[in-house]
Amino acid sequence: SAVISQKPSRDICQRGTSLTIQCQVDSQVTMMFWYRQQPGQSLTLIATANQGSEATYESGFVIDKFPISRPNLTFSTLTVSNMSPEDSSIYLCSVKGTGVETQYFGPGTRLLVL
Amino acid sequence: AQTVTQSQPEMSVQEAETVTLSCTYDTSESNYYLFWYKQPPSRQMILVIRQEAYKQQNATENRFSVNFQKAAKSFSLKISDSQLGDTAMYFCAFMVDSSYKLIFGSGTRLLVRP
Numbered sequence: 685s686a687v688i689s690q691k692p693s694r695d696i697c698q699r700g701t702s703l704t705i706q707c708q709v710d711s712q713v714t715m716m717f718w719y720r721q722q723p724g725q726s727l728t729l730i731a732t733a734n735q736g737s738e739a740t741y742e743s744g745f746v747i748d749k750f751p752i753s754r755p756n757l758t759f760s761t762l763t764v765s766n767m768s769p770e771d772s773s774i775y776l777c778s779v780k781g782t783g784v785e786t787q788y789f790g791p792g793t794r795l796l797v798l
Numbered sequence: 799a800q801t802v803t804q805s806q807p808e809m810s811v812q813e814a815e816t817v818t819l820s821c822t823y824d825t826s827e828s829n830y831y832l833f834w835y836k837q838p839p840s841r842q843m844i845l846v847i848r849q850e851a852y853k854q855q856n857a858t859e860n861r862f863s864v865n866f867q868k869a870a871k872s873f874s875l876k877i878s879d880s881q882l883g884d885t886a887m888y889f890c891a892f893m894v895d896s897s898y899k900l901i902f903g904s905g906t907r908l909l910v911r912p
Contacts, residue, residue, distance in 0.1 A: 715898055785831050785850075786833070788845065
């Protein structure tokens with residue numbers, strides 16, 4: 685499985701500001717995903733990060749709030765824009781394994797918005 | 799739309815004993831995959847076991863095994879010889895072959911007692 689890192693691991697932010705989360709993979713992968721895990725809840729897919737094109741967002745998530753970049757096959761960023769306390773969550777990136785229909789997850793970024 | 803249901807919010811088991819976590823799902827798809835992920839307090843999502851829907855044989859990984867009942871749309875996880883390190887949230891998840899997106903259940907919190 686791929687080794688996935690995320691930066692930052694945690695952050696405390698003021699409402700109205702934006703935070704960019706980075707996801708780095710140690711090998712080239714075709715598909716990368718971003719998930720949100722609200723406190724005490726399960727994971728919800730935000731979007732699929734597409735290399736070289738706009739991300740594909742799930743219902744309830746919009747590009748203006750969660751812009752995503754994927755400049756190459758090993759890196760992606762998720763920005764949480766104009767944050768409010770409701771954005772306090774763990775944000776996780778994942779990748780589809782090469783040659784296997786399985787997703788592997790990064791360690792997550794714990795975000796607290798005050 | 800696909801849904802995943804975990805009806806046991808919390809479970810508890812004595813160390814060295816066996817515990818079974820339940821999961822049911824709903825889909826009209828014919829090609830899909832099912833997963834159990836573990837999330838310890840460190841929040842890292844760890845793949846426990848994977849099952850292809852087209853395989854009748856139940857998957858096993860050391861102390862972890864599944865009981866996959868396709869007609870009943872049931873996918874339970876059995877943990878044998880429970881260890882203290884098994885204490886975690888366990889999420890059942892579903893992946894459609896065509897999209898590779900994961901849909902998660904609400905999770906079961908497992909406590910292994912010494």
